[in-house]
Amino acid sequence: MALVDYTSSDEDDVDDDFDQKHQHNEEDEKNITTKTSNSNNLKRKRSISCSSELPPLPSKFHDLYASTVRNSTSDDPSLHGGRKRVIPHIEGNWPTHIYIEWYPSTIEFRLLSSLISKVVSLKRFEIQTFLTSDLGVPLPLHVSLSRAIGFSKDVKDSFLNSFEQAIKSSGIRPFEIGFSGLAWVPNYEKTRWFLVLRLNIPKSNALNKLLHVSNKVVEEFGQPPLYADSRASEYGTKIAHPSRDVKNFKAKTQQKENFVDMVDLSKAFHISIAWTLLPPGQELIEATERLTANELIRVQEIQIQTKEIKAKIGNVTYAMSLAFATTRRSSKASEDEPTVCVSTTLKISSPRAERVLPAEKPHGFSTGPTIG
Secondary structure, eight states, X not given: XXXXXXXXXXXXXXXXXXXXXXXXXXXXXXXXXXXXXXXXXXXXXXXXXXXXXXXXXXXXXXHHTOOOOOOOSSOOGGGTTTOOOSSOOOTTOEEEEEEEEEOOOHHHHHXXXXXXXXXXXXXXXXXXXXXXXXXXXXXXEEEESSOSEEEOHHHHHHHHHHHHHHHHHHXXXXXXXXXXXXXXXXXXXXSOEEEEEEEOOOGGGHHHHHHHHHHHHHHHTTOOOTTGGGSOOSSOOOOOOTTHHHHHHHHHHHSOOOOTTOOOOGGGOEEEEEEESSOOOHHHHHHHHHHTHHHHHHHTTOOEEEOEEEEEETTEEEEEETTTOOEEEOOXXXXXXXXXXXXXXXXXXXXXXXOBOOOSOTTSOOOOOOOO
């Protein structure tokens, strides 16, 4: 008779110990997994909260990426949403634009997007936003202080030096910009219509003073001033001589500006936020006013801190601080060759660099007369 092989009590104890250890290991793994998951969640929450509290990027960083790819050396509206070049490109000229730049914060961006969405919801015609690029990247907005002008290689540096000196001697300090209303306005040729935010008159009348300084320097170098037909040209349009005119003008710019002959152009200042190729009818203007009333109230709470003026010459951006009156160059681009700027951002020949004229009613909606 064969013997039956029974397990010993010692083996039972070993098995029990193994099972208990196995269970403990599984529980430990679960606890570790839970702790790891909780730790990851906390890290995510911290990263989200930290990212929302990150300060805005410095202006100098944005200037490094202000230039765009050259799409064509000739005017091709099909590359730019049907837009046509208003100021023809002159070979050898460096396109130039003077402006105040504003990068809306995340909250400000949402407010502006909501406002534009209300207008788009009318579905009367296609409306293009200035808030983002074709790839959905947020773009800066601008307050123009010059028209789309241009200088030869021999003159551009002299112009920049004269403009910088004029800003230094102006005595204009940093200020805040607020919004007064919304309006539809055309460019001079009425080839495009812009949805713009009108600006309040800031303390110390800084916008009028900056435009006054800019127009004076621009005219001295033979270029037309911004809103030329809204003011009497003090010097007239002439051909600037790179040595004679700069030498005569240098003494003027070193003297502190008293703004005695300054013209009030407060109604002209604006920030464009969208555009269309078709003129808005009275029905659309009234609908825009009605639908955006609530959004506009919130937008009017925005205050833009203005601490510097920018001048973009070719593909190089210069920033002049109102607080320290210093200039910095912030681009790796070569200065040996001029550029043709055909861009969706507000640069020399971009939509927002075109001349947008004031309407008669700065606090409401108006198609407004153009100024010839």
